[in-house]
Amino acid sequence: MGIGDKISNATKEAVGKVKEKVGDATDNERLQAEGLTEQAEANVKQAAERAEDAVDDARDAAKDAFGS
Numbered sequence: 001m002g003i004g005d006k007i008s009n010a011t012k013e014a015v016g017k018v019k020e021k022v023g024d025a026t027d028n029e030r031l032q033a034e035g036l037t038e039q040a041e042a043n044v045k046q047a048a049e050r051a052e053d054a055v056d057d058a059r060d061a062a063k064d065a066f067g068s
Contacts, residue, residue, distance in 0.1 A: 013042035
């Protein structure tokens, strides 16, 4: 994934945190739930990015080790 995806997911997580906090402060359960959902979605995407990066790193290391 590109840097744009990483920025987008980090932004979505931050917006979710803000929504959750505003929902907490205003006792708005719908807003709290939206915030938690956005954070969860962003976290799943970030985990996928980390896994993809790890695969890319392993592939690069194998290429270096075997000279291919």
